[in-house]
Amino acid sequence: MERHLAAILIADVVGYSRLSEIDEEGTRFRFQRDMKEIFEPQIAEHSGRLVKTMGDGLLVEFHSVVDALRCAVNVQQQKAKMNAALPPGERLEFRIGVNLGDIIVEGEDIHGESVNIADRIQTLARPGGIAISGAAYDQVKSKLSVGYASLGEQKVKNIGEPVRAYHVVLDPAAAGSTVFARKSPRRWHIPAAIAAVAVLLLTGASLWWQPWVLIEEPSPINRFAYPLPDKPSVAVLPFINVSGDKEHDHLAQGLTDDLITELSKVSGLFVIARHSVFAIANTPAKVQDVAAELGVHYVLEGSLQGAGSRLRINVKLIDAVTGLSLWAERYDRQYADLFAVQDDVISKIISALAVKLSEGERDQLARIPTNNLEAYDYYLRAEQEGVTYSDVETYRRTLSFYQKAIDLDPEFANAHAGIARVAVDVWRNDYTFLWSAAVARKIAYDAAGQALKLDPTNARAHTVLALLQLVDGRDAEAMDSANRAVAAQPNDAEAFGNLALILAHTGNHDQAVAQMEKALRLDPSPPPSFQLLAGIVFYTARENDRGIPLMEAARTALPDAEPAHEYLAAAYAAGGDRVSGAEAAARLLQLFPDTNLTYYSYLYDYWREGDLQYHLTNLRAAGIPEWPFGFDGKETDRVAGTELRNLIDDKTWIGKHKNGTDFIQHFDKAGNTAYRTANTSITGIVEVADNRLCETFGGSFLDRMVCGYIYRNTTRQDPAAQYVHVTPQAVKFFSLAPP
Template sequence: MRIRLLGGLEATSGEGGQVRFATRKTLLLFAALALAGRRGCRREVLSETFWPGRSNEQARSSLRQALVDIRRLFPASSDANVYIDGDQETVALIFAPGEADISLFERKLVTGSSADLAFAADLYRGELLEGQSIPDELGEWFAPYRSTYQRKALQLVERLSLALLEPGSAEELPCEGLAERLLASDPTAETAHRALMRIHTLRGHENMALRQFETCRALLKKHLGVEPEAETSSLAATLQPRQRPGDPRAAAPAVEPQPQAFSAPRKHHDRPSLAVLPFQNLSGDLEQEYFADGIVEDITIALAQFRHLYVIARNSSFTYKGQAVDIKRVGRELDVDYVVEGSVRRAGDRLRIAGQLIDTSTGAHLWADRFDGTLANLFDLQDQVASSIVGAITPKVEEAEIERAKRKPTESLDAYDYYLRGLAAFDRTVTNRSVVDEALRLFMKAIERDRDFAIAHARAARCYATRKSNGWMVDPATEIADATRLARRAVELGWDDAVALSYGGYVLGYVGGDLDESAACIDRALFLNPNLAAALGVSSWVRACLGEPDKAVEHAALAMRLSPLDPRLFAWQFNTGLAHFCAGRYEDAAVWAAKSLRHQPNYPSAMRVMAAGHAMAGHRAEAEETITRLRLLDPALRLSNLADILPPFRRPEDRSRYIEALRMAGLPE
């Protein structure tokens, strides 16, 4: 092992000698680069963080000197296993996976065999950078990493102790040693107490297991003022202390039996399924509701990146906002195995996110944790929440999928704040012009503060598409150009972002008229995130326009299944109606358009499809009635200007039938 970060900080040369760094700052810079891995760090961020209070030129100079010192210790060559790489913007420490204990630790966790878990347990010799004196200015830099590896070690000791089947196995001692090291750094680590309780029980020492429980309860009371978790108490309740023959004393533990916390999930889907409910806003400020809601959306999107999970879309989960929910009822209504609940507390620049994972079949809490930090590491906190939930459900998740959940939308928190406010406004309606205009203004504010914010570009472009659909454009040529520019920029910046590709791709098709590019963007979004209901929803629209109505109906149905209570269900119902119309199934087209209008009564697109469907099905009175309602919303609409709002049908017959059907329904020339 050439780089050791767990339980200390040291590096050895190729000859096996310990490397001596010139200064403590250089040593910590080396550690920061090792933790960042191949993605590296921006030079500007490193210089400002490690040498605060200096001028930019002085800080950059200090960084260059420190990197020279590291290069001298680890020179680059054709056979070098550890070396510095980078360009003018970023710098990275490149090393083979087996050269650092953190890389090997992560790899063994993913592999997940009992032997590999035992190996990982031995690798965790203590907290990350244990024993190192870290200056205050670097505390926040390393804190998230420390929290992450401590959390993974706690998950590891739980997994390993649950896998022990008989005393004397090769995994028993590594598990015991890890539990003891975890308790040495945090005496209230309940997971480690449980691991030791299981080991004592496995060896036939039930009395020692019960004493471990009592020790755990006393420490929790002393340091945190709380009782043990239900799972710990349940484990203790199953123990019976050994008695000497003839001992009349009752052999009952000092705790009441409770239901076993871990149970097999129900199999309503071929993958574990979950929903993230709205988090409580504990900030004492109602204005911060949008902030808590935005955090939940980001966590939901992150979880949906994992292909082995079935994740209910955020908009369906948010129908429970403000309610006192019964978890089992939520499980039945959304058809999910697990529910995530939580809270967000924001005080100044300090932030705490708390979450818990609940089995909906039993109500048992499978996982709970809290994550503290500052607004500067908001996205790292969200990553930690998402990764912890996945680890609690499927411990053998592939490392590549974990990395996918760590995508950050922007590094500008000011921009992100505007984005969340715009999202909160746009989510309220698509039929209120002033609200959509306000959402557009907020998204443009976010873009002003971060020119590379992909999702903000996509959402702003989507506002223009709503303006077009409702006939609200004042200067169509200019607004179409603006929408197309924003959409193209969203796709360019967010080529690995499924949300940006979904909305950007939709606008390129509907507003820009480029169906091929629209389909390519949306297909990539589905490749990146097959669970994203929004991507499936816009895919149903583009497939209908391309003349693939059956595929359109299939994708809309899947979107509605992933987000059955979505406030924008009406859009996917409209897409289904449009697809049926293109397929010549006019009765079905009218039925689905009517469903859309029940959810969104003033939705012009659905009115047009319903009128066209009724007309082609021979329901003349219903068609004329629908056109009358439509013209009350848009008195200027005529057959002559219908092209301004029509979908860009690829098949000429679809377009001509649609126009003719609206003529039959009574739309004037």
């Protein structure tokens, strides 16, 4: 091991990850071009040694700090001229940091605190600019045709003592001039004003001399879309996979998701939801613009590069108000160390933002989701699939990945909660192509229960459980589960949205609105499904003016979603817009011809009576019929009493559904029934109540008795049929089979 004094230059591309996301190959090509055409010739001319390149940066050693700074100045001047001739999308800008100090030499590489200081100083430079340490400044302050602006003493990461730092002003007219920061706050008005004028003169001269050099923009605080929260606010931008291997996309997304999820558990932070950051990341905007749009003070950005079993992860936390980097770190680790990297990033964010953790939060953050990295990989794949469910194959792939994760690690709580989430979605939306409603409901209960057995603080499992309990009429338990989800993850928009829904359907309308407002602040660009949920909550709380725009946006994105048309029809009618209400109802009936009020009265029988009647009244006003296919039987044709009982006492029906499906249904004397079509064979039980025929079949609609009426057939449709059986789900024409 060798030690000696050296000047260290570190350069880093500004916004490399975001540029790579837009044009990965082009960005890499431009970086390599700058290396060959600018950096390497200048390094050679000034007797430097290129130690290594680091993805989007480079480390150079010089014997003389004067040579190091001359090299940096020439590089930035050449880059500025090159950029002036290029379209904005093809420009690369570098930040350069220079330090002088003792280094450790190991083979071709160099290490030590002086190298670390150069790296930290680099983050203080403006795009297209240079920052130097006090040690470097002391040697070069009168030896180059540039000026300097003192940044004072800077506290930088992993360096015990504050480090003096200076901006380099690239203007020969300012040669040898230095503007110093004032330390005393008591007489700031005169000295600071003089200093400000001097800085403006220097930077103004620099712009005159080099109009292509970009000066850091002023604080975006006045153009934030939302007021900043009263706690440190963070947006974790999607990590960029710079491997060139699509197989690592799910890993980069998974790392982003996990950081958001883990930070969301910290009550002392305000963390933007994943959908909003992924949505805004698709637009080529500066970090400060992103922060302004999301209304956060800090932005975390990073990249991931995989090579075999090794990962290189770059992370940077940026203060979007000042534009400065609070800290930056590069991790060159084995894939097996991924959780350790996540823990380190989270702890550094919490430390940098001076957030205090409760004991419970410390325990949650210390918990590793699984010790099996293959199981974790399958879990990440499931999460990526499950962002937006669209078809049966997406559901099946998602479930397959979750199940593989569980097979590899049966105690992986997050994977069990993932299955619960899919199952409750299938159950709520009647996606019977996967499971019957009864099976989906049981799977959701079982999977959520298993997840909570393994991890009592699992927010997703509590959320699923709350929805199940609400529909089962267990309001108090549903409220408790929803509150537990919010407590476990106090920055989770989904948990707040779920709590708002439960509050809305238990009569707490004002609280529901307040919780939904919190959810939308955490997720200001929510996915269509969440927009629909928010619209439903506002509609239920009688705030249609707020609900309708959200539901209209959801309907545009989800044109075939039944609830979007259903609730819009009702909301329009509630607001007195009968024309729009009728149009929405007509579209609903076009998509789902069997839509009817009786069905909705069964579907929402767990609602408070006032809310249920409000909804049914609005739907009726919009034009939704009482029974499927608009069936309207005459009271005089209705079968009742003994005649009704005789139709199901050891009798067999042969008939056809309104949709054309042939069926046979047999009833025995004990109240059992068997129903069969070409594709279905099920059994159930029947009873007569209030001149209605009530049935329930295993795994059928909501697992409860569903009642309807029988009419003598006086309609023109299927005139050969003797009777019409109407239920909330179907209209069937039938005759009795011969004895």
